[in-house]
Amino acid sequence: MREGKADCFxxxxxxxxxxxxxxxxxxxxxxxxxxxxxxxSKGNKVLMSILNKTLKTMQTSKLSGAVSMYEDSLRKxxxxxxxxxxxxVVTSVFVSIFALILILILGLLKKARRAEEKAKxxxxxxxxxxxxxxTFLFNMSHDIRTPMNAILGFTALAEKNSDNHQLVKEYLGKxxxxxxxxxxxxxxxxxxxxxxxxxxxxxxxxQEAGKVFDACMVMMNPEIxxxxxxxxxxxxxxxxxxxxxxxxxxxxxxxxxxxxxxxTGDGGTIHCALTQSPHPxxxxxxxxxxxxxxxxxxxxxxxxxxxxxxxxxxxTTLSGVQGTGLGMGIVKKLVDLMEGTxxxxxxxxxxxxxxxxxxxxxATFEDTQPKHSTEADQKKERLSGKRxxxxxxxxxxxxxxxxxxxxxxxKVDRVMDGVQCVERVERCPDExxxxxxxxxxxxxxxxxxxxxxIRGLQDRAKAGIPIIAMTxxxxxxxxxxxxxxxxxxxVAKPIDMxxxxxxxxxxx
Numbered sequence: 339m340r341e342g343k344a345d346c347f348x349x350x351x352x353x354x355x356x357x358x359x360x361x362x363x364x365x366x367x368x369x370x371x372x373x374x375x376x377x378x379s380k381g382n383k384v385l386m387s388i389l390n391k392t393l394k395t396m397q398t399s400k401l402s403g404a405v406s407m408y409e410d411s412l413r414k415x416x417x418x419x420x421x422x423x424x425x426x427v428v429t430s431v432f433v434s435i436f437a438l439i440l441i442l443i444l445g446l447l448k449k450a451r452r453a454e455e456k457a458k459x460x461x462x463x464x465x466x467x468x469x470x471x472x473t474f475l476f477n478m479s480h481d482i483r484t485p486m487n488a489i490l491g492f493t494a495l496a497e498k499n500s501d502n503h504q505l506v507k508e509y510l511g512k513x514x515x516x517x518x519x520x521x522x523x524x525x526x527x528x529x530x531x532x533x534x535x536x537x538x539x540x541x542x543x544x545q546e547a548g549k550v551f552d553a554c555m556v557m558m559n560p561e562i563x564x565x566x567x568x569x570x571x572x573x574x575x576x577x578x579x580x581x582x583x584x585x586x587x588x589x590x591x592x593x594x595x596x597x598x599x600x601x602t603g604d605g606g607t608i609h610c611a612l613t614q615s616p617h618p619x620x621x622x623x624x625x626x627x628x629x630x631x632x633x634x635x636x637x638x639x640x641x642x643x644x645x646x647x648x649x650x651x652x653x654t655t656l657s658g659v660q661g662t663g664l665g666m667g668i669v670k671k672l673v674d675l676m677e678g679t680x681x682x683x684x685x686x687x688x689x690x691x692x693x694x695x696x697x698x699x700x701a702t703f704e705d706t707q708p709k710h711s712t713e714a715d716q717k718k719e720r721l722s723g724k725r726x727x728x729x730x731x732x733x734x735x736x737x738x739x740x741x742x743x744x745x746x747x748x749k750v751d752r753v754m755d756g757v758q759c760v761e762r763v764e765r766c767p768d769e770x771x772x773x774x775x776x777x778x779x780x781x782x783x784x785x786x787x788x789x790x791x792i793r794g795l796q797d798r799a800k801a802g803i804p805i806i807a808m809t810x811x812x813x814x815x816x817x818x819x820x821x822x823x824x825x826x827x828x829v830a831k832p833i834d835m836x837x838x839x840x841x842x843x844x845x846x
Contacts (some may be wrong), residue, residue: 488516491560540583544701554591574613579701593665602633631690636684645670722747724772729759731780756783778809784824793824804845
């Protein structure tokens with residue numbers, strides 16, 4: 339029929355399904371039934387006999403069913419036929435698979451976006467850490483130079499005027515003041531990075547209201563004289579004793595005052611006013627510091643950013659004045675920590691005024707005096723004659739420590755490293771040494787390992803001797819490590835004998 343030799347053909351119902359869906363053919367279902375015939379190979383009489391008997395005895399319905407089952411089992415189902423017969427199921431499956439793949443892709447994209455955000459956050463944190471490190475290094479350089487310049491300047495003056503004992507004594511007093519200021523900065527500047535994290539606390543003690551300000555003026559005096567500035571000061575103090583953190587207030591004053599000196603040309607004027615005003619809270623006052631200079635001034639636009647780290651006015655860069663842009667940011671953080679306020683008024687070419695206002699609790703003269711007790715005095719007397727083992731590798735530090743301890747009536751033996759210290763303890767009789775003052779950074783065996791070995795001695799009396807770390811490692815983590823190594827306490831260098839004696843008395 340496909341070749342055009344026939345117009346139609348007759349097929350059984352089972353076979354007709356192969357042609358019903360063919361659009362090129364037209365199917366007609368016949369209503370009359372036909373006889374079923376079987377053909378066998380010529381000569382196969384046995385098979386023909388069997389088939390004839392079967393046809394005669396088998397019911398027509400069973401025969402038709404058997405034929406249909408045979409024909410259906412032979413018919414192959416194509417993928418196209420299956421899809422056509424199950425179009426809804428196939429569509430549902432494809433939609434489900436597509437949705438699943440889409441969800442997986444969206445999930446992967448979301449994870450990738452989160453990973454990218456975490457990477458950016460880690461990058462920002464790394465940049466902040468870098469910035470904090472840079473801030474620390476710049477801050478150290480900025481703040482240390484001021485008292486160091488005073489120390490070097492007054493030392494040179496003392497050498498030139500060595501015959502004038504009164505003048506040398508005055509210079510030495512100023513050197514000591516600057517040295518204490520330098521030590522205070524070294525102790526505190528490393529904690530500035532903790533202000534933003536909320537870990538920094540104020541150590542408020544009773545102080546003379548104007549003492550810190552006077553000390554700052556002494557430290558800045560060499561620079562003031564070098565630039566031939568005219569500096570005037572006024573004080574209006576109603577309460578001479580107040581509570582505040584002296585080292586933090588020192589940092590504030592030095593930063594503001596050094597900026598006034600730095601950005602004021604030679605022969606300029608600076609006026610400093612220290613005043614007090616009422617506070618609504620009973621027992622409190624506002625301590626106010628105003629520093630006005632005749633320097634180059636600042637634009638209104640820059641004043642909006644002056645408290646940002648590394649912020650500098652363009653005009654100061656052009657003027658050649660050196661600066662890191664950190665000072666005022668540090669001042670703002672410290673003033674905020676003290677719940678104070680800072681205000682700046684400035685115009686380019688007319689100078690600047692910085693007004694700082696900090697609430698402070700009122701103190702009395704008695705509050706500023708060290709507390710002495712009869713029991714403490716008696717214990718201090720008991721230090722006389724005590725034998726102390728000093729483990730110190732630095733000759734200058736050892737000389738200072740021995741002199742100070744012997745002034746208190748103690749006997750001091752010195753060893754230069756941890757091995758010598760452990761050997762000396764092992765060889766000496768029981769209770770020969772009352773205490774060991776242990777440096778940390780020593781050759782051969784450091785202070786931590788020495789303490790561990792001493793605590794591990796079989797002689798329990800020697801193993802239990804009090805050990806105090808006396809070292810320049812002055813941070814809280816250093817003290818914790820000393821205690822962990824078995825030491826009893828920790829005292830920071832340079833030696834403050836009041837602190838050292840009080841610490842020693844706790845264990846003797």
